[in-house]
Amino acid sequence: MSKELWKGNEAIGEAAVRAGCDAYFGYPITPQNEIPEYMSRRMQEEHRVFVQAESEIAAINMVYGAAAAGMRAMTSSSSPGISLKQEGISYLIGAELPAVIVNMMRGGPGLGTIQPSQSDYFQATRSPGHGDGRMIVLAPSGIQEAVDLMQDAFDLADRWRTPVMMLADGMIGQMMEPIEWKQRPAQPPVDKPWAATGQADRGHTNFVTSLRLDSVDNEAFNQALQEKYSQIREQETRWEEIDCEGAELILVAFGTTARIALSAARKLRQEGIKAGLFRPITLWPFPSEALLKAATQPGVRAALAVEMSAGQMVEDVRLTLCGAKPVHFFGRTGGMIPEPAQVAQEIRRILKEGQA
Amino acid sequence: MNASAFPQAGHRLYVIVGPYGSGKTEVSINLALRLAAQGRHPALADLDIVNPYFRSREKTAMLEGAGVRVIAPDPATAAADLPALPAAVWQAILAQDLTGVLDVGGDRNGARVLAGFAGKIDEQTPAVWYVLNRTRPGNQTVQQALHSLREIEAYASLRVTGIISNTHLLHETTAELVLDGAAFAREVAALAKVPVAGYAFPRALTDGMHGLHPQLPLTLYMNRPWEMNMGEMI
Structure with a gap:
């Protein structure tokens, strides 16, 4: 072939169609x-569901409904719109519903600008919405990778019954x-078997909710959730290392800035300066173990996080290296x-300044 | 006239249309720079109201330095995606001491902005060029390309007068791909009953392009951020 x-956005739409996305709900930004725009045409061609909702909040709750009915559902937005979806994401986590959420980040805070940014890292990787939830966060650094990850995103969501965010800029x-x-x-x-699809052969209807009024039940649910997150950390952490062996400095960057950092590293090789790139592909779970290994190899003097933000992922780098190397x-x-x-x-x- | 001179005829106004990703902005910028070098006082109007990034207005400093007047939204709104155009667009269309180049947004929706100007544009007997890139989804068969061309004509209320062959995969473009695209452009042009007005390709491939006339070797200006200031691509 x-x-x-x-174009990145169109390719992500097509990848979702090919991954079997049954229903798309969105609002323009x-x-x-x-x-x-792409999904409005393609989903119709495939006789699947496309809804331009009345707001981002409506769209994420439509995702909840479709996911609860067992559909592969997704939504997409950009930073301010993703902020609006936080409550819905927390509900998806609380109801253990699979869903895919695309965030094409732009510069904030507030309405900010339509130019690119990576300043939603905290929002995506800490606790989306309220509660003790997490979601898998995938960070492509090119369009081929975005397409490949988009297809994985639906599988990961179903496998772990969790929302998965595609975090790009x-x-x-x-x-x-x-x-x-x-x-x-x-x-x-x-x-x-948990989906709310009527009685089917079960003899009873399924009930999908995030409401657990009894605190004993709710704590048991939280413990099970954390156990699931441990397994996700063990099994789904992804990263890429380029030229880290023998490097004096490890660049840590994801998405667009990983491409920029790599350009810088390649330029410096011509000057005899050895910098390697450590690129997290899953931002949650963050590839801590692998980063610690890469950054504590003999010869590594320091790590440098490069981001389109005031410094968000760098906190995970510091937590990982925990003083082992200057960050x-x-x-x-x-x-x-x-x-x-x-x-x-x-x-x-x-x-040069020996600050390393 | 030299068979490989580009542009072949001395139009006063060039209107560059085509699908997203066909390379309209690179063709427009390269054409404007060439017109400037020919002493034809080009005015490049950025009419892209459908794309928020990769617009010719981002290259204003370089273009003006090379003698190209750039007509783009007021700096106060240049970074927005407002569907609004400056009145100075009329100068590119009407001013007889300038050679106008209109860099239009992609697809039929990008072409829609032309409809309001179409009557006056027509009076200038313009070159209306459809930039064709076969690697773009929706332009891979002759029928698809012809459909897209006719749709853009309908939305713009203008007739396409020529095709610019510009089949490319950005930095993965090969000579073979360019030549395959050129043959494809000739097929589409024959069906559309217009000439191939020019063959565009990355400047580095010029040596293998002797058979294509007229030709427009392209210097690419709309680079991605990791390609900036480094003199190298990844």
């Missing part, structure tokens, strides 16, 4: 509007790249994108 040129949504549609092995149908941070905010030359300059400064 020859390659095709796809730049820079992700091509997702609902406006640059990934808006840019174009050549991609290849890979033939996926046929997936076995997912059994959802530096370089970021741009508000919709500004770091330039490779700026990152390269920061690496030179850290290594």
Whole structure:
């Protein structure tokens, strides 16, 4: 199959269709509007559900309804719209419902700008909405990876009965790249005996809720949830390492900034400076064990987190390295994108000034 | 006239339309720079009201430095995605001492902005060029491409007068792909009953393109952030 040129947002829509998304619910916001635009046409062609809801809040609650009925459901938005969905995400977690949520981040806070950002890391990886919940957060750094991860996202959501967030930024949504549609092995149908699909052969109806008034029950549920999260940490953590072996400095970056950091590292190789890239692909679970290993190899003097934020993922880097190595941070905010030359300059400064 | 000169005829106004991702902005910028080098006082109007990123207005400093006047939304709203255009667009269309280049947004919705100007545009006997990239979904068969071309004509209320062959995969473009795209462009052009007005390709591939006339080797300006200031691509 020859390659095709796809825009990130359209490709994510098509990947969702190919992953068997039964129902899409959304509300427009730049820079992700091509997702609902694309889905409005494609879902109709496939005789599946597309709804432009009256708000982001309505859309996430429609996702809840469709997921509770056993459908593969998704929504997409950008930062301010994702803030509105937080309550719904917490309910999805509380009801253990599978769903896929795409966030094409833009610069905040507030309405901010339509230019790209990564400043929703905290919101995505700490506790979405209220309560002690988590969700799997996938961070593609290119359109091919976004397509591949989008297909995995639905499988992960079903497998773990959890919302999964695809966390990218406006640059990934808006840019174009050549991609290849890979033939996926046929997936076995997912059994959802908990779904509210009427009595079926069960002799009773299922009831999907996040309400557990008895605190004893609710604590037992929370303990089971945490046990599930331990298993997700063990089995689903993903990352990529490029040129970390023999590196003096480990760059830690995800998504768009990982591409920028890699450009800087390659430039510095020509000057004899060895910087490697550690790229988390799952932001939750964060690949702590692997990062600790990469950053404490002989010869590594420091780590540098690069983000389009005032410093969010860097907190996970610090928690991981816990003083084992100095952790530096370089970021741009508000919709500004770091330039490779700026990152390269920061690496030179850290290594030269002996601050490492 | 030299068979490989580009643009072939001395139009006063060039209207660049086509699907998303066909390369309208790169073609518009390269055309405007070429017109500037030819002393034809180009005015490039950024009419893209459907894309929030990768718009020619982002290259204003470089273009103006090279002698291209850039007509784009007021700086106060340039970073927004408002469906509003500055009145100065009329200058690119009407001013007889300028050569206008209209960089239009993608697909039929991007072309829709032209309808309001179409009567006056027509009076200039313009070149209306449909930029064609076969690697884009929805433009992979002759019938699909022709359908998209006719749809854009209908929304713009303008007739396409030529096709710019620009089949590419950004930095993965090969000579073979360009030549395959060129043959495809000729098929689409024949059905649309218009000429291939030009063959665009990345400048680095120029050596393998002797058979294509007229040709527009492209320098790519709309790079992604990790390609900036580094002189290298990944």
